[in-house]
Amino acid sequence: MANFITTIRILCSLALVFCAPLSLPFFAFYTAAGLSDIFDGMIARKTNTATEFGAKLDALADIVFAAVVLIKLLPILELPLWMFVWVGVIALIKVVNIVIGFVRHHTLTAVHSVINKVTGVLVFILPFTLPIINIRYTAVPVCAVATVAAVMESRTVITGFQ
Numbered sequence: 753m754a755n756f757i758t759t760i761r762i763l764c765s766l767a768l769v770f771c772a773p774l775s776l777p778f779f780a781f782y783t784a785a786g787l788s789d790i791f792d793g794m795i796a797r798k799t800n801t802a803t804e805f806g807a808k809l810d811a812l813a814d815i816v817f818a819a820v821v822l823i824k825l826l827p828i829l830e831l832p833l834w835m836f837v838w839v840g841v842i843a844l845i846k847v848v849n850i851v852i853g854f855v856r857h858h859t860l861t862a863v864h865s866v867i868n869k870v871t872g873v874l875v876f877i878l879p880f881t882l883p884i885i886n887i888r889y890t891a892v893p894v895c896a897v898a899t900v901a902a903v904m905e906s907r908t909v910i911t912g913f914q
Contacts, residue, residue: 754796755806761788761813765820773824774883785817786876811862825879829887838895845902853909863908867901874898 764785771778792810796802853861874894881890 753799754792754801755803755809757788757792757795758806758809758813761785762816764788765817768820769822771824773828774879775906778824779880780902782821789814789817804836811860821879825882829882831891832888835888835891835895838891840898842895842898842902845899845906848911849902849905852906856909861909863905865901865904865908867897867904871898871901 759845762783764781767781768778768785771781789810792806793802796806833902849863850860852857871894878887878894881887
């Protein structure tokens, strides 16, 4: 059941390709994909059906969703250079965390901390704010929280403590 829900996220993500950015169909598929991300893991844990395949499918679904959303939204946003730099620094920290985690544990690891979950929620909400608030104002708190999350994740990956 959880893998089916994860597959729905992939299908909703692919459907976004055919939607105008920030349109009603875009938000419908976007919301369905986001909700599936919440429920697939919850259902897998509650039904004791979490598997390594499910975790990899979830990671793939996350990548597809993020890539499609970026492909759809980046062309319509007027982002200042500082925003690209800030997001790039966050991404670099996250990549370094993955590499360090792989070197230390010989597997791809993800830190499921509260602050990472808060970051995910803030990033998910961001497109809903675009029609009413300039991204230059909403991006600052989102990037600030994401920076703290990435640095805390570094601490966890390096020291092994959460």
